[in-house]
Amino acid sequence: MKKLKSLNLIYFSPTRTTQKIIKAVAQGTGLENINEFNLTIPTVTSPLTEMDESHLAIFGSPVYAGRIPPEATSRLSQYKGNKTPAVIIVLYGNREYEDALLELKEIVSNQGFVPIAAGAFIGEHSYSTSEKPIAENRPDHSDLQKALGFGEKIMRKAENLATCEENSLPAIPGNFPYREPRDFSTISPTSIESECTLCLDCVNACPTLAINEQNPAKTDKSLCIVCCACVKVCPSGARVMDHPQIKTVADWLYTNYSVRKEPETFV
Ligand SMILES: Cc1cc2nc3c(=O)[nH]c(=O)nc-3n(C[C@H](O)[C@H](O)[C@H](O)COP(=O)(O)O)c2cc1C
Ligand code: SF4
Ligand code: SF4
DSSP: OOOOOEEEEEOOOSSSHHHHHHHHHHHHHTTOOOOEEEOTTSOOOOOOOOEEETTEEEEEEBBBTTOOOOOHHHHHTOOOESSSEEEEEEESSSSTTTTHHHHHHHHHHHEEEEEEEEEEEEETTTTTSSSSOHHHHHHHHHHHHHHHHHHHHHHHHHHHHOOTTTOOOOOOOOOOOOOOOOOOOOOOOEEEEEOOOOHHHHHOOOOTTOOOOSSSTTTTTTOOOOOOHHHOOOSSEEOOOOOOHHHHHHHHHHSSSSSSSOOOOOO
């Protein structure tokens, strides 16, 4: 394989757990010329990039209902490769990642990238609360160490590959046809107006521009992807995910998925 000139990190990460893992993997590769394309906030546009075999791309997305969220798919698909080696990484909240890794493989392959390694890591669940923690504070030190080690392995593989072979990625879990996507279009977090200081941190963190800038208590439910970025970023606890349907899901996750899962890598 050609000597790698740069590493491009391309990811969607509303609550930043995917971002933490991607950065640790990048550090593990030891590559110095790193470009970051954080596609979470739609107003932050990045130049449409074409990459060739001399670049390595790391793609990252959270898992939503066992799939890649459609917002991530459309944003990640802006990038084109030309036999460009790629690493695919999904972050899930300690339940399951089901078809997400397989779907991410298809997304990047359709864009001209050649996946050479894959990883499924665990991050604090979007619906975790201090009362009902689910993978709280993950990725933690141990996860990040594994991400660093994964980066090192990727480089060893890249250095030993004669060419960027289509079939060099081991089999990864997942089934096709993929799971049916879930519809959350009638749900969004709410604001406790008496606690809100109008700091607009939630507005700036929202990946779909669903929160009204003039009045952050107003959220466009049709745009909201229930990612909880606004809830996690609110400095005064005014933004809450109090919808009964999500609370039921959070209780179910807390009861059934509290046993720690460990990252899996496929190199
Ligand atoms: C709508 C939605 C669906 C989710 N579905 C799953 C799932 O199927 N399995 C799982 O383990 N975690 C699931 N999660 C949790 C996220 O995958 C997890 O919190 C991830 O760390 C978020 O990544 P981010 O911090 O980069 O945004 C879901 C979260 C949301 C908001
Ligand atoms: S309003 Fe919805 S989409 Fe926007 S940050 Fe909050 S939960 Fe995510
Ligand atoms: S982040 Fe919290 S305090 Fe700031 S505007 Fe949003 S709801 Fe209000």
